[in-house]
Amino acid sequence: MADYRAPRDDMDFVLHDVFRVADDWQQTPELADMMDVETAGAILDEGAKVAENLVAPIAREADEEGVKFKDGEVTTPKGYKENFRQLAEGGWVGVTANPDFGGMGLPKSLSAQYEEMLCSADIAFSLYPGLTSGAIMAINSHGSDELKNHYLPRMVSGEWTGTMCLTEPHAGTDLGIIRSKAIPAQDGSFSLSGTKIFITGGEHDLTDNIVHLVLAKLPDAPAGTKGISLFVVPKFLSDEQGNLTERNNVSCGSIEHKMGIHASATCVMNFDGAKAWLVGEPHRGLPAMFTMMNYERLGVGIQGLGAAERSYQNALEYAKDRIQGRGAKATRNDQAEADSILVHGDVRRMLLTMKSLTEGGRAFSTWVGQQLDRSKYAGDDQVRQKADAMVALLTPVAKAFLTDTGLESTIHGQQVFGGHGYVREWGQEQLVRDTRIAQIYEGTNGIQALDLLGRKVFGSQGQLLQPFNEEIQSFLDETVTGSEWIKQREQLQQALNILNGVSEEVLQKAAGDENLVNSVAVEYLHLVGYVSYAYLWLKMAIAAEPLLSDKPYLATKAKTARFYFARILPRIHSLAAAIKDGSESLYLHSDDEF
Template identity: 60%
Template sequence: MADYKAPLRDMRFVLNEVFEVSKLWAQLPALAEVVDEDTASAILEEAGKVAAGSIAPLNRSGDEEGCSWHEGAVRTPAGFVEAYRTYAEGGWVGVGGDPEFGGMGMPKVIGAQVEELVNSANLSFGLYPMLTAGACLSILNHASEELKAQYLPNMYAGVWAGSMCLTEPHAGTDLGIIRTKAEPQADGSYKISGTKIFITGGEHDLTENIIHLVLAKLPDAPAGPKGISLFLVPKVMVNADGSLGERNALSCGSIEHKMGIKASATCVMNFDGATGWIVDAPNKGLAAMFTMMNYERLGVGIQGLALGERSYQSAVEYARERIQSRAPTGPQAKDKAADPIIVHPDVRRMLLTMKALNEGGRAFSSYVAMQLDTAKYSEDAATRKRADELVALLTPVAKAFLTDMALETTVHGQQIFGGHGFIREWGQEQLVRDCRITQIYEGTNGIQALDLVGRKVVGSGGAFYQHFADEIKAFTDSADASLAEFVNPLKDAIANLELMTSDLLERAKANPNEVGAASVEYLQVFGYTAYAYMWALMARTALAKQDQDDFYVSKLGTARFFFARLLPRIHSLTASVKAGSESLYLLDAAQF
């Protein structure tokens, strides 16, 4: 596999030239005090060095060795402890954390780039700080001041880690049927009992303590999701002075043997009357958890993007060097026995597909991160509300579409290597295996599609959708004639999505099956349309600067490829949505 190179030029292009994020930060006083363009650039430069120098070299060896479990203890692969210490000492675990408790205080749009860098280098490694950051977010927004002060500083510092304990053997998507119990104690604590599965980083040797956020039910809790509470349960008890005390009554029963992300410990966690403290109020656990979910689900989309970027970097290097056959138009490398495979149309199709999806995904994930920053930091109530609703709308798209496109991208990268892509030596097969989980965890992509259509589009009566549609139409209406080749197909795409949305809203009133039948294809159409908007924005910037640098020429060429070869996919997907739900119910269960 090619050495990983942080795509800093493209990140700077998206942040500084396309979105001009420094203007957003200047409008948000809380951010204006901590970040500007130079600060952000320095942070990303350093993060790129850490990712490429300390973390990326462990990707293949970590996959081959994996995590090991022995009598409840989990050991990460060789080099992980040292690399994690380097990462933590650099302050990277708390890059988006509250400065009051030792975090760096960076906006999510910067944190999103750091996440991409780390996950491109090594997804298994990146999961440990990601889960810690997510746990910190819920604690910061919902826990008592006492719990924040006691736990956040060491978590931001990477001395302690965090985990999310949601899933149970019988309860995955349907968390309302969890069985883990929380018994209140006289001192205000709770005794937590139950089993959780698929817990990323539930046990490991990277930190001296792990702070678990556990969903459980109180004895008098209402049935279903309304009866879920969230509890903070440390692996090792913390004394009043902040020192560590006795081991809590919890243990790792085993770790999973998985298709990918083998250096990330996926644990079965047993809570046997473990001591914990409630986060927020009784029966408000899902609200506290979903504070984290918008960030985490965007983060999973970024994981997919990161793997696609890593695959592309290796594939394009290989395509420039591997010689096989002659170009259709005749020999190009006349001094060699054959031409580099990058001359062949199908190889170019795959490379350009990878490039267009990666760069479109980077722009889109950054756009969503900017909405998160606006929703969090804006001092104007109407602006916060609009951003909140955009986040709600776009989060399932970011999670599902980025990861669906990532699987396509990593498979293309493997395919370009031919037989060499199927063997371990080149690393492309690992990226395909690692990528597959991104479509499954943090809510499967089918669930994300249902969330988009059922809750966010139909559930809001189309209001959330209208924010995004209106913004795109404002852009297309204001664009000058030089952008016609990008703006006209974007206009057609948003008109198609508008018609599909209104039609689906109407059909759903008469038949509830219509939402589920249309949801996956609807999300895909939405994703391609959103990418078209991103590519039109990038093309506008590149068009004005194409005489300055080949970077902008390349960007324009990729934009033209996206509109010519990828955006037309919406037509077949639209036809599937229009077909409705009837054909899904022609067979009885016994006829399958």
Template identity: 55%
Template sequence: MPEFKAPLRDLRFVLHEVFEAPALWARLPALADSIDADTADAILEEAAKVTEHLIAPLNRSGDEEGAQWHEGRVSTPSGFKQAYATYIKGGWVGLSGNAEFGGMGMPKMLAVQFEEMLYGANSSFALYSALSAGACLALDAHASDTLKNLYLPPMYEGRWAGSMCLTEAHAGTDLGLIRTRAEPEADGSYKITGSKIFITGGDQDLTENIVHLVLAKLPNAPAGPKGISLFVVPKVLVNADGSLGTANAVSCGSIEHKMGIKASATCVMNFDGASGWLIGEENKGLAAMFTMMNYERLSIGIQGIGCAEASYQSAVAYARERLQSRAPTGAVAADKPADPIIVHPDVRRMLLGMKAMTEGGRAFASYVGQQLDLAKFSADAGERDSAQVLVALLTPVAKAFFTDSGLESCINGQQVFGGHGYIREWGQEQLVRDVRIAQIYEGTNGIQALDLLGRKVLADKGHALRQFTGEIRRFAAQPDAPYAPQLLDVVQRLEDISDWLHDRAASNRNEVGAASVEYLHLFGYVAYAWLWSRMAQVARQKRSEDEDFYDAKIATADFYFQRLLPRTLSLEQSIRAGSDSLYGLRAEQF
């Protein structure tokens, strides 16, 4: 099975050369004294060592052994516990966490690049700390000072983990249907009773405590999502001095047997009058939980990029070595019985598609990370507000487009191997299985598409969209902007179809759902076009410094604009076809 290698050269290219992150950090007071280019490079290099040598070697064995449940307790696969102990010594769980409570306080731009390495090395392992980091973010944003001081330090340290308990057997996307209840106690705590399913890391043997963030309803709460509150419910009760007390009334009833991410424990969690404490205001829990959910949505999007990168690496290595047939133009390796398959047009089509989409996603993830840093750290209120608008607009795109293209890339990587891609030893079939879940959890990609089109574009009459496309138009107006005519053409296509949908939806609400997935993909291809233009601009300017690297960037950008961006034409036609054909069958005719 090929070894995973962190794509450090490309990560640095995006961070330092495309986005000039160190210059941004220098003007943000909260970051200026803690992070610079050298520090960022040192962190990325150490992250590469951790992911390549500590975590990646457990990927296949973890998949084969899986997480195990026995009499209410979950054990992770062999090696996970020891690796996790080493992992948390580096402070990785709290990389971008609040330094006031023991986090490292690093920028999100750096954190998203680390997360890509982590998911590329071992998606199952990555999920345990990803849920902890998201839970910390929600606690830091919404919990009382008492709860923050009690829970955040050991969670950032990695001694305690976090989980997100939303879904119930009858309530998935529609959280307003949840039945878990919270009864107030005289001491200010609450008794939490109910059952949650699909809880990632709901139980495990890696940490001494697990801090569950649980959605529940108070007595006489309003119906639907307006009546949901959020509670912190620890697996082990915590004393006032931060020491661990007795076990809480929380148990793991079982774990799921899944298609992929088998080393990640997906649990049924039972709360039988467990002690919990309110986070934020009563009946405002869904808004508080969305702080964590939006973090996880970006993180899960990055899972798509990480898996695609791992698949690409092994597919390229295989294509360079596998000998089959001769090149269409004649023998390339005349001294061998056949040419390596990398000479064949269809293999190159698949590899270039993987490369273009993965590197485009990497740039987009870093851009969203940049906006998160501006929204959090900028001293300018207008800049903070503008960045927050972009974060809200782009998060569903990142989650869905990264993971849809991530599955496509992993399938292409498997296809490069031919029959060997279906065989376990090469690792491609595991990547296909592992990445598949990313389109489903943390809000299915269809829901992300509805959120983007219905809430983020149409509901505000396209103002956020115009903010984003305005930035693209300003870039395209530069004299040396590569592919400017094509870029402006697809931006206009995106704006026109958005306006068309706004008018159509006014008289037929089915149009939003009918168009949303194609619209999100159209949006994603336009965003990647802008980022590939930016990357090509830098590559052209710096070509003499590293011809091999920058020429590859320019050639991949050419491929993206010539072979992938035209997909926007068919997406536009699908959208303009409207919703009527979706309703041509009665339910019983399916």
């Protein structure tokens, strides 16, 4: 596997030349004094060192070794514990956490770049601090002052880690039927019992304590999701000074043996009358958990993006080094015995597909991160409301499209390697395995598509699409029609028109066809994804033009943009055709005919 190198130049270009995020920071009281272009660059430079020199070098060996389970305890691979200690000491567990509790308080548009680097280095390792960050956010947003003061400083410092415990053996997506119960105790705590499965980092040896966020129901809970409450359940109890006292009634029953992310402990967790504390209001656990879901789902999407970047770097290095066969006369090196496989059109097709999807994905994750920042920090109500709408619309796309295209890119990379991509020693197959789970957890991509089309678009009768349409249309209207990008501008306008036409058709037909949304949701999400990338690629290409004299590497932006519009964007036509077919072809078969 090629040595990982963080794409710092591209990150800076997207942040500061395309989205100009520093302008937003300077208009935000919470960020103006602590964040500027130079500070952001210094933070990301240090983050790149962490990813390149600390995490990435042992990722392959860690995958081979995996986690081990014995007598209820989990041992992580060699090097993980020391690496986590160094990561924590550098403050990287709390990059987005509240500075009042020791966090860096980074805006999401910036932390997304660090997350990508960590995921490129090793997805499995990134999950331990990643889940902790999510738990920190939930406690900070909904916990009492007592809970925040007790848990957050130790979680932000990386002294303790965190988990999210949602899924039960009989209840995955349908959380309304969970059976975990929490019984009030006289001291204000609760006694929580139940079993949770697929719990990332539920047990490990990286830290002395693990703080579980657990969904459960109170005795008087109403039926369904409205009866779910959220609780803090630590592995070890602790005194007022944070010193660990006795083991709580929490145990790991087993770990899963998985296709990928072998170095991440995926646990079955048993809570047997464990001492717990309520987070937020009773029966409001799901909204509390969803406070961090927009961030977490973007985070999972970034896992796909990180793997795609690593795959591209691996495949490109291999394609340049692999001497095999002859190219056409125009590209042939007559002085050599054979040419590198980079001369072959199909190899170039795969590499450029990976490059266009990965750099487009980086722009997309930054765009969504900027919307999250504006939703959180903007002082102007209109700006904040628009950002809220954009976050609601784009979050399922960020999770699903980034991971779907991430898997596509890792498979393209594997194909470039040929047989060497299928054997373990080169490490490329690990990226395929590790990325696959990202399409499944944190809500499967099919569920994300239903959320987008069913809840967001159909549920709002198209209103949530308006800010998205307005931003792209405004960009199109402002783009000079006489520029060299006139063709791509027309393609983007056509793509936006196709999306709007399809959306109107679905809205009209869905009221009379209850199977319609479920039948076309995935294609619809991909349509939104490809249109979004077209907008971002044209935006990047135009932003790069005046910078070429100072940043000559940006010349590839125009070339990759042309490839995207010529070879990738046309996928929308088959998607639109499938959506227009509706549910009819899916429901011709009876159940017995499958």
